Amino acid sequence: MPETRRALGADGLVTLKELALLGALDGTEKLSCSDLAGRLDASTQTASRRLQRLDEEGYLERDIVSDGQWVEVTTAGERRLQAEYADYRRLFERDAGVSLTGVITSGMGEGRHYITLSGYMRQFTELLGYEPYPGTLNIDLTEESVRRRAHLGAIEPITIDGWEDEERTYGPAYCYPATIIAEDRYEPAHVIAPERTHHGDDHLEVIAPDRLRDTLGLQDDDEVTVDVEQR
Amino acid sequence: MPETRRALGADGLVTLKELALLGALDGTEKLSCSDLAGRLDASTQTASRRLQRLDEEGYLERDIVSDGQWVEVTTAGERRLQAEYADYRRLFERDAGVSLTGVITSGMGEGRHYITLSGYMRQFTELLGYEPYPGTLNIDLTEESVRRRAHLGAIEPITIDGWEDEERTYGPAYCYPATIIAEDRYEPAHVIAPERTHHGDDHLEVIAPDRLRDTLGLQDDDEVTVDVEQR
DNA sequence: ATTACTAAGCACCGAGTAA
DNA sequence: TTTACTCGGTGCTTAGTAA
Structure with a gap:
């Protein structure tokens, strides 16, 4: 199992998926911590920290500007999401x-x-x-x-x-x-x-x-x- | 958004998915906490607690026997996994x-x-x-x-x-x-x-x-x- | 308005233990 | 062996605050 799967916790995965759903898979997407916090049903502080961690762990590229930040899921992040998707396909389409x-x-x-x-x-x-x-x-x-x-x-x-x-x-x-x-x-x-x-x-x-x-x-x-x- | 989505935390979802992958979606599956602990890369105590919570929250049916337990994902659990699957399909097959x-x-x-x-x-x-x-x-x-x-x-x-x-x-x-x-x-x-x-x-x-x-x-x-x- | 730091609280984790 | 309790430590969360 690749080490990346270990580095990313369950909360990190949830966050990464949310960002991908917002459009950060196809290209850079603008958002603020409070946007994300709303979607995650958590505080802005938590959103901020989650974004920091995903960045540190290499799943996310960020460009912080005065009124928010531009984010993009990295190749490693996409791989992780693909792996998760494969699990679900295994569940519902095994035949x-x-x-x-x-x-x-x-x-x-x-x-x-x-x-x-x-x-x-x-x-x-x-x-x-x-x-x-x-x-x-x-x-x-x-x-x-x-x-x-x-x-x-x-x-x-x-x-x-x-x-x-x-x-x-x-x-x-x-x-x-x-x-x-x-x-x-x-x-x-x-x-x-x-x-x-x-x-x-x-x-x-x-x-x-x-x-x-x-x-x-x-x-x-x-x-x-x-x-x-x-x- | 259905309330069930809120009740189940990120760790719970990971656990539920793991159980489903083990076969608990199609019918009752026998396992022990240490089996699950190994797969989750966590302690047996954590595995035990996660199973309890999923049970309490209605995502899992359990039958505890002397040398392990029989588990089955409930309809609510399956719905939750389907919803997650739909998210991933949205990511990778939106067209x-x-x-x-x-x-x-x-x-x-x-x-x-x-x-x-x-x-x-x-x-x-x-x-x-x-x-x-x-x-x-x-x-x-x-x-x-x-x-x-x-x-x-x-x-x-x-x-x-x-x-x-x-x-x-x-x-x-x-x-x-x-x-x-x-x-x-x-x-x-x-x-x-x-x-x-x-x-x-x-x-x-x-x-x-x-x-x-x-x-x-x-x-x-x-x-x-x-x-x-x-x- | 942002992001993100610090600090206090709470939840979760795993070791030890009981049944 | 099991499951699951208690308990102490750790880490995540949120409130408050700074920049």
Whole structure:
């Protein structure tokens, strides 16, 4: 469990969510402590202190001006809210899979580099039951699928541990069993994503035993559907 | 805002969510205070106290036995979690509408009785811009749509206030602007739902200016889609 | 009007203990 | 083992105040 989850108390989470609902997720939002105090049903002092703490803990950026302050939830804050959202999705939508659509793109080929590293490849073989083709299928998601991507949080992933060599560390990743559906064919595969994904990331990478461009007859700009299954 | 939202503190909510994740939403779940303490990263005393409070406040049913306790989240507890879930959906899926499908049913005709009461009808005329046909179209939702129904929480409803006469009180209701799509026709309408809806309710009621069975040519067991729009 | 400090109070926490 | 009590300490909250 990331340390950030520990640093943020229950009250901090409630406050952060309230700020996000006020619009501080999408950009900077102007408010005063008494605004927030009203929403939290607490004193202005408490609102002030909560804002200070969230700032100190790195969940909030603040710019204090004479008649209030401009606040914006940081990436860390958004991650925390996403994690919470995933919990609730697990509660109320545990049976639902996630279906994402997008078009094939060449991407930047960096996925290929990472998955072929032995530290990852060894785990793929063990946890997925096959040795992936040394490259990733890159998909640019539609706008709606970008939003739905968050629903992956409700699905139990296969966790690929991070590791390190002499030079650097390599972060953990999640694998989600999926079916890739092209015009007239489909193949089992896995969506692979870094443990930490941002809200708004429109890119999806897929691995499979064989080269999916061949087995599915795909080329750039072809549309595919990725059905991620609940295990 | 319902008073229950005030009674449950931030820590209580965290605890309730944890219990739900453990399975106490679907039925009775056995656990001990030390189990819960571990998950909450707190002492067994705190776990014990939190369980007591949730019980007292009506969010939890408990049955204490010699080697632990059986717990189950109550309807009030589930409502509270649903409300929280709706907040998170509002954060991360504010642009998405909800599409529900089901089949026409005769229902029990009780919707007709309520909506024709002047206390409601007056508000419909003012807030929806039309005087509804004095009856509701009743739809039995598919299993998947029953789950998706929860997503209505992410949509800003038109709120119909509750009221009372000499004899009894009538609860508030939510209206959601929607398009009802039949085989070959569609009509603008509103989904109407009591403010407090249960998880698992498979029934949907729709009102419109004219009798939808006529304008859409519908009869029992016909399939319709209800597209609820984000305003 | 703001934000945020200080100080007093209260609630919550966990250790110890009982049943 | 359990649950849950008492009790002492800590930390959060609010009132008052400063800037």
